[in-house]
Amino acid sequence: MDFTSDEIRLIFQGVIFLVLSIAVHEYGHAIVADKLGDRLPRSQGRTTLNPMAHADPIGTLAFPLISLVVTHGASIGFGWGKPVMVNPTAFTRKLQMRVAHMLVAAAGPAMNILLGIIITVAHLIATKQGWLTQPEAHQAFMAAGMLNFGLAVFNCIPAPPLDGGAILEGLLPHKYVSKYQEISIYGPFVLMAVIMIPQLRSALGYVAYSVYYHWSSLIGLAQALGLPAP
Numbered sequence: 621m622d623f624t625s626d627e628i629r630l631i632f633q634g635v636i637f638l639v640l641s642i643a644v645h646e647y648g649h650a651i652v653a654d655k656l657g658d659r660l661p662r663s664q665g666r667t668t669l670n671p672m673a674h675a676d677p678i679g680t681l682a683f684p685l686i687s688l689v690v691t692h693g694a695s696i697g698f699g700w701g702k703p704v705m706v707n708p709t710a711f712t713r714k715l716q717m718r719v720a721h722m723l724v725a726a727a728g729p730a731m732n733i734l735l736g737i738i739i740t741v742a743h744l745i746a747t748k749q750g751w752l753t754q755p756e757a758h759q760a761f762m763a764a765g766m767l768n769f770g771l772a773v774f775n776c777i778p779a780p781p782l783d784g785g786a787i788l789e790g791l792l793p794h795k796y797v798s799k800y801q802e803i804s805i806y807g808p809f810v811l812m813a814v815i816m817i818p819q820l821r822s823a824l825g826y827v828a829y830s831v832y833y834h835w836s837s838l839i840g841l842a843q844a845l846g847l848p849a850p
Contacts (some may be wrong), residue, residue, distance in 0.1 A: 623692060629756070630693025631685070636682050637764045639671045641732060641771055643700035646674035648731030651703040653724045658710040666704050676702045696767070698815055718797065722790020725783040729772040736768035737835070744841040758845065769835070770828035777814060777824075780807035826850060 623631075647669050650661035665673050675681060679700035687695055704724075709718035743761035746752050752761075778788040785807050792800055814820045830850040836842035 626756075627692045631688040633760055633763065634688045634693060634696050635681070635685055637767050638696055638699050639675055639680055641735065641764075641768050642680050642699065643669055643671040643674045644731045644735050644768075645728040645771060645775070646704050648702045648727035648729075649724055650708075652727035653704065653706045653711075656715070656720050656723065657712045658707050660707045660710065660798045661704050664705060676700060717792050722787050725786035725790075728783050729775045730769040732772040732775070736765050736772070738830070739765040739768065740832075740836055740841055741839065744839055744844065747841070747844050762845075766828060766832045766834075769832045770825070773828045773831060774814075774824060777810070779810035780804045782807070782811060 646666065646761040650666035650668075654667050661667055680702075684696050687698070691792070706721075706724060708717050708721055713718055715723075739761060743758070743765065747758070752758055773789050775782050776784040776787065778784040780786070785804060789797060790806075814824060818823055833847055833850050834841055836845075836847060841847075
């Protein structure tokens with residue numbers, strides 16, 4: 621299998637961006653659980669931004685790398701980090717357990733959104749200052765930004781075991797929680813459908829790009845780069 625220098629760059633770039641983005645995501649879960657009184661993530665060394673603490677050998681490295689190699693750097697495919705273990709009974713009694721669990725779950729996507737915002741703002745500043753002279757530099761910033769907005773959108777799908785499942789449960793009126801927990805066993809099938817069905821993957825990509833584009837338009841980055849509307 622032959623690779624061009626650009627394809628090799630995209631492969632390494634994709635792995636690096638994914639590893640860092642997953643580390644930020646899992647750190648969000650760990651630090652919020654810690655702030656809510658659960659010391660388990662801290663005892664397991666998860667309250668750190670060190671990527672090695674959060675990387676899963678298969679989900680963060682092998683699986684995405686294979687996908688990038690097979691597609692010559694075009695697609696990261698599907699990846700995941702080492703799950704943050706929590707002890708819900710240790711959460712502060714100031715909040716209902718399901719609400720505290722919702723906040724821990726929401727922290728992961730929120731961190732990806734925050735990182736996406738930081739990346740796009742940095743991209744805008746670098747563009748305005750004329751520091752980026754190569755198209756590849758713009759492409760790298762765009763890839764990193766869209767990856768984080770995409771991870772946030774994907775993880776907010778309201779189906780367990782994704783974060784969106786716990787977020788939805790925390791938002792539901794109490795009388796509907798037991799019924800939701802009964803049907804949540806079908807969550808993994810929803811997840812597999814999104815991964816396996818091309819139309820659903822395309823819809824997810826459209827939403828992720830829309831979030832990236834509209835935020836970029838708000839700060840003036842989309843106009844500076846001439847990005848097409850979704």
